[in-house]
Amino acid sequence: MEIPLSYYLLLGAILFAIGVVGTLTRRNAIVIFMCIELMLNSVNLSLIAFSAFLGEITGMVTVFFVMAVAAAEAAVGLAIVIALYRNKPTVNVDEINILKW
Amino acid sequence: MTAESLAFFFLAAFAVSTAILMVLQRNPVMSAICMIGTFFSLAGLYLLLHAQLLAVLQVVIYTGAIMVLVLFVIMLLNLGDEARLRERYDLAMGVGTVLAAGFVVELFFILFYSGDPALRASMDPRAAALGTVEGMGGALFGRFVLPFEMTSVLLLVAVVGAVVLAKRKG
Numbered sequence: 001m002e003i004p005l006s007y008y009l010l011l012g013a014i015l016f017a018i019g020v021v022g023t024l025t026r027r028n029a030i031v032i033f034m035c036i037e038l039m040l041n042s043v044n045l046s047l048i049a050f051s052a053f054l055g056e057i058t059g060m061v062t063v064f065f066v067m068a069v070a071a072a073e074a075a076v077g078l079a080i081v082i083a084l085y086r087n088k089p090t091v092n093v094d095e096i097n098i099l100k101w
Numbered sequence: 102m103t104a105e106s107l108a109f110f111f112l113a114a115f116a117v118s119t120a121i122l123m124v125l126q127r128n129p130v131m132s133a134i135c136m137i138g139t140f141f142s143l144a145g146l147y148l149l150l151h152a153q154l155l156a157v158l159q160v161v162i163y164t165g166a167i168m169v170l171v172l173f174v175i176m177l178l179n180l181g182d183e184a185r186l187r188e189r190y191d192l193a194m195g196v197g198t199v200l201a202a203g204f205v206v207e208l209f210f211i212l213f214y215s216g217d218p219a220l221r222a223s224m225d226p227r228a229a230a231l232g233t234v235e236g237m238g239g240a241l242f243g244r245f246v247l248p249f250e251m252t253s254v255l256l257l258v259a260v261v262g263a264v265v266l267a268k269r270k271g
């Protein structure tokens with residue numbers, strides 16, 4: 001049996017939902033960051049699946065750019081975590097609420 | 102069951118289980134290690150989709166660079182004792198989980214009961230030539246050369262921003 005496109009899309013949806021659950025429920029800023037990376041990856045999987053099944057390269061090129069943005073996001077996001085930790089030694093997002101209101 | 106579908110189901114099960122473990126782990130170091138498992142199985146899935154270059158980049162960029170950076174920051178901040186960091190178990194968590202599960206169920210019905218023939222078609226025969234270094238390079242330096250060059254500006258901005266943010270004051 002050959003794997004159809006819908007299986008890849010469903011796998012991407014499941015991974016995206018796991019990332020959403022992690023982002024909404026975890027309090028650790030670094031784990032939230034990793035869950036966002038998981039969501040980016042699940043969309044990458046969908047893009048590559050569409051690209052391969054439609055025989056069109058644009059999806060794969062988009063994944064390349066998403067990876068570049070993810071690398072930039074990792075550097076800046078972790079620098080923000082370090083800067084926050086220097087002000088207040090915690091990574092719990094419930095305690096970092098000075099910008100909230 | 103061909104070898105391809107066997108590989109797909111194995112990699113998919115591994116990706117989903119390591120992703121769930123990542124969300125459930127209390128220790129951020131264990132979360133990061135589970136995440137590396139997810140990234141490796143996704144690289145395998147990219148190979149099944151004939152995206153060789155992206156599979157290699159997935160391993161090099163995600164597991165090689167991003168997760169090493171994450172582990173480095175976790176250990177730099179010494180976040181071993183998770184007991185201080187009380188996780189919240191309240192209404193918001195329940196609602197979030199239910200909404201995400203509803204999202205998956207909804208997409209499941211859309212994907213498997215819509216009857217769209219494109220969803221059941223087999224892979225395009227041109228796919229084998231797309232994801233090679235040659236195919237990707239031809240697209241990146243042809244049609245997509247401007248966004249490709251802009252990526253370098255983005256990375257430069259990110260490097261400067263990270264240094265400025267993480268630099269000690271004074």
